[in-house]
Amino acid sequence: MPFIPHTEDDIQEMLATIGVESIDDLFDEIPTELRCGELQEIPPGLPEMEVASLMQSRARTDGEPLCFIGAGAYDHHIPAAVWELTTRGEFYTAYTPYQAEASQGTLQLLYEFQSMMTGLTAMDVSNASLYDGASALAEAVLMAVRGNRKSKSKRILLPANLHPHYRRVARSIVRNQKIELVEVAYDKSTGQVDMADLEKHAGEDYAALVIPQPNFFGVLEQTDLLTDWAHQNGMLAIAVVNPLAMSLLKPAGEWGEQGADICCGEGQPLGAPLASGGPYFGFLCCTDKLVRQMPGRIIGKTVDMDGKPGYALTLQAREQHIRRSKATSNICTNQGLMVTAATIHMAIMGAEGLQRVAATSHANTQKLSQALSSLPGVEPLFSGAVFHEQVMKLPIETATALGMLASDNVLGGFNLQDDYPELGDAVLVCATELRSDDDIENYRGKLEQVIQSQAQTPSQ
Amino acid sequence: MIYDHSRKGRRATAQAPLEKPELTGIPAEMVRTSRPNLPEISEMQAVRHFTRLSQKNFSIDTHFYPLGSCTMKYNPRACNTLASLPGLLSRHPLAPDTHSQGFMACLHDLQEILKHVTGMHAVSLSPAAGAQGEFAGVAMIRAYHDARGDDQRSEILVPDAAHGTNPASAVMCGYKTREIPTGADGDIDVEALREALGPQTAGIMLTNPSTVGVFERRIKEIASMVHEAGGLLYYDGANLNAILGKVRPGDMGFDVIHMNLHKTFSTPHGGGGPGAGPVGVSERLEPYLPVPMVDYDGQEYRWLSEKDRPDTIGRLSAFAGNAGVLLRAYVYARLLGREGMHRVSEFSTLNANYLLKRLMEAGFDAAYPERRASHEFILTLKKQARDLDVNTMDFAKRMLDYGVHAPTTYFPLLVPECLLIEPTESEAKEELDQFVEIMRTIKQEAENQPELVKQAPHTMPVKRLDDVRAARELDLAYKAED
Numbered sequence: 001m002p003f004i005p006h007t008e009d010d011i012q013e014m015l016a017t018i019g020v021e022s023i024d025d026l027f028d029e030i031p032t033e034l035r036c037g038e039l040q041e042i043p044p045g046l047p048e049m050e051v052a053s054l055m056q057s058r059a060r061t062d063g064e065p066l067c068f069i070g071a072g073a074y075d076h077h078i079p080a081a082v083w084e085l086t087t088r089g090e091f092y093t094a095y096t097p098y099q100a101e102a103s104q105g106t107l108q109l110l111y112e113f114q115s116m117m118t119g120l121t122a123m124d125v126s127n128a129s130l131y132d133g134a135s136a137l138a139e140a141v142l143m144a145v146r147g148n149r150k151s152k153s154k155r156i157l158l159p160a161n162l163h164p165h166y167r168r169v170a171r172s173i174v175r176n177q178k179i180e181l182v183e184v185a186y187d188k189s190t191g192q193v194d195m196a197d198l199e200k201h202a203g204e205d206y207a208a209l210v211i212p213q214p215n216f217f218g219v220l221e222q223t224d225l226l227t228d229w230a231h232q233n234g235m236l237a238i239a240v241v242n243p244l245a246m247s248l249l250k251p252a253g254e255w256g257e258q259g260a261d262i263c264c265g266e267g268q269p270l271g272a273p274l275a276s277g278g279p280y281f282g283f284l285c286c287t288d289k290l291v292r293q294m295p296g297r298i299i300g301k302t303v304d305m306d307g308k309p310g311y312a313l314t315l316q317a318r319e320q321h322i323r324r325s326k327a328t329s330n331i332c333t334n335q336g337l338m339v340t341a342a343t344i345h346m347a348i349m350g351a352e353g354l355q356r357v358a359a360t361s362h363a364n365t366q367k368l369s370q371a372l373s374s375l376p377g378v379e380p381l382f383s384g385a386v387f388h389e390q391v392m393k394l395p396i397e398t399a400t401a402l403g404m405l406a407s408d409n410v411l412g413g414f415n416l417q418d419d420y421p422e423l424g425d426a427v428l429v430c431a432t433e434l435r436s437d438d439d440i441e442n443y444r445g446k447l448e449q450v451i452q453s454q455a456q457t458p459s460q
Numbered sequence: 461m462i463y464d465h466s467r468k469g470r471r472a473t474a475q476a477p478l479e480k481p482e483l484t485g486i487p488a489e490m491v492r493t494s495r496p497n498l499p500e501i502s503e504m505q506a507v508r509h510f511t512r513l514s515q516k517n518f519s520i521d522t523h524f525y526p527l528g529s530c531t532m533k534y535n536p537r538a539c540n541t542l543a544s545l546p547g548l549l550s551r552h553p554l555a556p557d558t559h560s561q562g563f564m565a566c567l568h569d570l571q572e573i574l575k576h577v578t579g580m581h582a583v584s585l586s587p588a589a590g591a592q593g594e595f596a597g598v599a600m601i602r603a604y605h606d607a608r609g610d611d612q613r614s615e616i617l618v619p620d621a622a623h624g625t626n627p628a629s630a631v632m633c634g635y636k637t638r639e640i641p642t643g644a645d646g647d648i649d650v651e652a653l654r655e656a657l658g659p660q661t662a663g664i665m666l667t668n669p670s671t672v673g674v675f676e677r678r679i680k681e682i683a684s685m686v687h688e689a690g691g692l693l694y695y696d697g698a699n700l701n702a703i704l705g706k707v708r709p710g711d712m713g714f715d716v717i718h719m720n721l722h723k724t725f726s727t728p729h730g731g732g733g734p735g736a737g738p739v740g741v742s743e744r745l746e747p748y749l750p751v752p753m754v755d756y757d758g759q760e761y762r763w764l765s766e767k768d769r770p771d772t773i774g775r776l777s778a779f780a781g782n783a784g785v786l787l788r789a790y791v792y793a794r795l796l797g798r799e800g801m802h803r804v805s806e807f808s809t810l811n812a813n814y815l816l817k818r819l820m821e822a823g824f825d826a827a828y829p830e831r832r833a834s835h836e837f838i839l840t841l842k843k844q845a846r847d848l849d850v851n852t853m854d855f856a857k858r859m860l861d862y863g864v865h866a867p868t869t870y871f872p873l874l875v876p877e878c879l880l881i882e883p884t885e886s887e888a889k890e891e892l893d894q895f896v897e898i899m900r901t902i903k904q905e906a907e908n909q910p911e912l913v914k915q916a917p918h919t920m921p922v923k924r925l926d927d928v929r930a931a932r933e934l935d936l937a938y939k940a941e942d
Contacts, residue, residue: 002800003534003726004807005888014814014889023806026813027706029675029832034707038798041576045797048538055791059547061562062555069552072778079475081507083544089521090514093535095729098527098868101920102860105516106731112462115938119497125936128732131588134778165778168766172750172774173595176602176634220490248483250492266778276563277553277779278588279734291934297732302930305915310922314930320591320628321871325637330628333589333722337730347462347506351496353476363481385486406556414554433477 002045063409066439068368070389070430071216071414072133072163073277074269076244076357077434078341079348082271086341096297096333100312106336107311110299113343120246120346120354121239121263122253123285128297129334133240133266134169136282137162137210139295139329140238140264141174141181143286144208146328147261147293150234153205154179159193161186161215162240164419182206188422191219191382191391193226201233208236211260213252214245217428218365218389219382227256236261243283244269245387247354248362252285262286271345272338281335281342292318295329357433361388364431364440371444372429375451381426388432391416394425396454402427404450410443462509463938465501472503497940516921517731518865524891528836528868528880529623529671531701531723533808536792539727543787553779557762563783564761568754570790571738577801578700578717579710580740584749586781590698593718593737594629594665599773600716600741600748601663601692602633607771610690613662617691619648621672621872623698626665635662642874646674646828653682657689667696668712669703669834671872672827673812673880683713692716692745697737700724701884702809702835705802715742724804725789736785747771752780807885808835811892815883818896823903827875836882838875845877850906850913852877857924858905858916862898 006014011023020026027035046054067075086092090105097103097110110128117126130136141156158167158181171181185197192215209230214220223239230237239252239260246252252263268280286294292315300314320327349357365388372378377395394401398415405412413427420426431440483491501509518525525532551563571583587593598616605613616630620639627637638656641649648670664686668676676682686693695709695717701724709717721727722735729735741749751772753764763780766772796804812833819839820826827838845851856866856879868880883892906913917923 010889026809042798045800051794055542058562059545085510088514090517090519092728093520094517094731096732102518104921105513118937132777168775273549276551276783279782300930301935302926304923310925312925320624324624325627327628330591332591333733333735335734336732348472350471351498356476356480360477
């Protein structure tokens with residue numbers, strides 16, 4: 001019996017103690033007509049070696065293609081120590097630290113995580129994680145509507161150059177509370193938020209402006225300008241940032257005169273493998289003023305009965321297990337293990353390490369952009385400065401190009417056609433520190449062949 | 461504190477690129493000038509620090525952890541190893557379908573297994589945790605009523621014993637909540653429910669077995685009543701472990717359910733997540749399931765997105781939810797198979813009823829002594845708190861000294877001085893016997909040396925913490941000037 005230790009003697013003794021004949025008697029309060037049968041549709045159990053063989057064959061099926069896709073998930077080096085430590089049973093198989101005295105490891109680690117995140121973003125406080133970057137944005141929106149004392153509005157300004165999935169997730173999560181997400185256009189030439197379009201909303205009542213850095217096109221925003229504009233118009237500034245970029249770019253807490261009010265994003269670049277999109281973790285930081293509006297777990301440092309320093313869950317009066325229908329969010333289980341990995345990752349990389357990774361990713365993306373631009377009809381679509389992603393215009397149909405590259409085991413980027421049809425044939429590419437010069441040349445060469453083959457195909 | 465090991469200029473050199481390229485093309489005003497406040501330490505210092513931190517935790521791998529409602533059972537190591545195979549770990553979430561067939565096959569298989577084991581019509585795996593599954597479920601209930609133009613339904617009913625996430629999720633979907641009392645026998649008060657139902661009822665959220673650890677015997681009748689009033693039934697899968705392979709939420713009349721894979725399907729709790737909260741629905745809610753989902757035409761797997769499913773409540777995470785957790789649950793489901801799933805509920809129920817019986821014999825009071833325990837049960841220490849002035853919290857803290865993680869305390873709220881105890885199927889009889897001895901010992905201590913119990917724990921890295929100070933003098937992050 002997999003994972004069940006009972007011997008036949010145990011079972012008999014236990015049944016006798018309870019005073020029943022069989023295990024089935026223990027289910028006698030369930031109406032008989034509700035009982036299900038054998039569940040024939042579910043496959044029979046397999047020993048570990050057979051499941052291993054199945055999983056190995058499935059993993060092989062997907063190959064390990066050369067990947068130039070970013071679009072919200074980035075292929076970075078993770079020190080071996082990170083997951084060796086994270087999967088220690090004491091971290092891996094503990095739960096939410098409800099019993100603080102028996103969970104000081106997790107609690108201190110979470111406090112260290114909060115410290116590192118505030119260090120990285122230059123914000124006052126951080127929570128202990130949300131599900132992912134997109135749901136963190138949704139929570140930030142809800143938090144802004146609750147927390148903006150100057151505004152009665154349930155409207156939020158959201159730029160069109162923010163990750164399209166984030167915009168959809170935010171909408172799915174906030175729309176039943178009658179919160180309206182109003183789109184701000186992007187500048188077709190720079191790829192940045194269109195200031196003229198934004199200006200149309202000046203003087204109107206909105207709870208917040210969302211500011212991405214970098215935006216979905218990889219382009220860097222004028223964050224000082226946008227933050228000050230939000231504040232001048234009585235709005236909170238919600239930063240949506242790549243945490244790795246924060247090591248190198250002006251951090252959200254330093255934007256404009258007063259800094260952003262809320263800073264959220266996807267924590268994946270800090271030690272989480274690509275892994276098909278999850279588990280990752282969302283982070284959420286804010287100013288001291290907004291801390292009681294935060295969703296999720298927060299750890300505080302305190303002392304024990306003897307005055308010895310220790311760590312505990314705090315401000316729990318915000319949370320669902322105490323406040324129920326009046327809680328700041330329904331979130332309970334968060335992404336603790338991913339935060340464990342991120343904390344170890346940040347500790348090992350340090351500021352210098354993260355900056356090197358960020359700067360190398362930036363440099364590699366520039367190399368990639370230049371290499372691809374050597375091909376006829378391929379060039380950067382936007383003029384704005386980028387971090388580690390760039391939109392490239394293609395001379396042939398994007399889906400065809402990406403399909404042909406994929407059949408040659410190169411994932412050439414994210415097709416923007418569905419989300420931004422107005423851009424024509426364009427692909428969002430990314431080269432992290434892991435893509436070598438040879439990888440970039442490999443991509444360039446294969447794209448060249450694809451373009452040539454298409455040029456030879458008579459147009460219809 | 462990790463920052464205590466920090467020295468300016470020290471770093472784990474092997475882990476970063478050898479060079480730091482000059483930034484070209486980024487305007488100076490966008491570049492960071494302040495140094496991010498991260499520790500500067502060596503790799504070994506990090507390894508030692510975090511290893512030592514880990515040793516300050518109780519965990520399933522090291523301790524009996526009967527935390528009620530959380531299903532802290534063994535997390536097979538194979539689940540981690542096989543979900544972490546290089547091909548799976550390196551797959552980009554936006555990789556084309558041609559490079560995703562193996563991964564999608566696992567997800568599709570899991571969708572099917574979960575569908576059959578819960579008796580639902582269709583399943584979406586995308587919610588990232590139980591609470592997000594609840595949100596998705598209630599949002600689907602709302603979408604269903606809205607699509608019928610039935611927009612006066614403004615209320616979700618929740619039992620007073622429900623998890624806090626239930627009312628919080630209903631509110632996030634724009635509903636008001638109304639509490640239904642629990643009867644003296646632990647079942648929901650059906651008469652109170654009858655009075656609460658009406659044209660304003662959008663639905664009811666139930667856990668079955670309920671959070672008081674007993675099976676809701678009149679569930680069929682409740683389902684008919686709610687359906688007759690035009691409402692839908694939501695099943696909170698927190699306690700699915702108790703009935704896996706025995707009775708299915710779909711057969712009980714539920715319209716929508718969520719499952720906690722980190723409970724029933726044994727994926728790790730990770731110090732507070734990640735979880736996964738797939739949702740299953742009856743036929744009428746199928747159009748509203750959250751995306752993405754995996755479709756299979758007999759030849760190829762493909763993603764279903766908003767385009768394929770126009771009535772969906774939408775997307776809840778940037779990609780496909782907690783994919784790695786889903787893979788772990790899939791491996792677990794294949795290791796168990798259908799016969800293993802029956803055993804989960806059988807042996808978790810056997811363990812709970814055995815432990816309950818033995819604790820009652822040892823002089824403890826069950827909250828519902830006339831009822832069968834499900835996979836968990838409630839003791840009330842009302843008597844001890846009154847007679848000895850030693851309360852549930854004191855018992856819980858003293859258990860830590862004896863090397864047992866405390867059960868859930870003070871939940872559900874309606875039972876005074878309660879301990880919610882869930883031993884799970886993976887514990888051996890001798891572990892349960894040992895727990896009984898520990899409880900007996902603490903009871904004796906409470907009678908003879910109450911201060912010993914009231915001051916506990918004595919052997920943990922810290923003693924009881926000053927929670928009031930933690931909330932009043934907020935210290936939420938290390939600051940360089942500290």
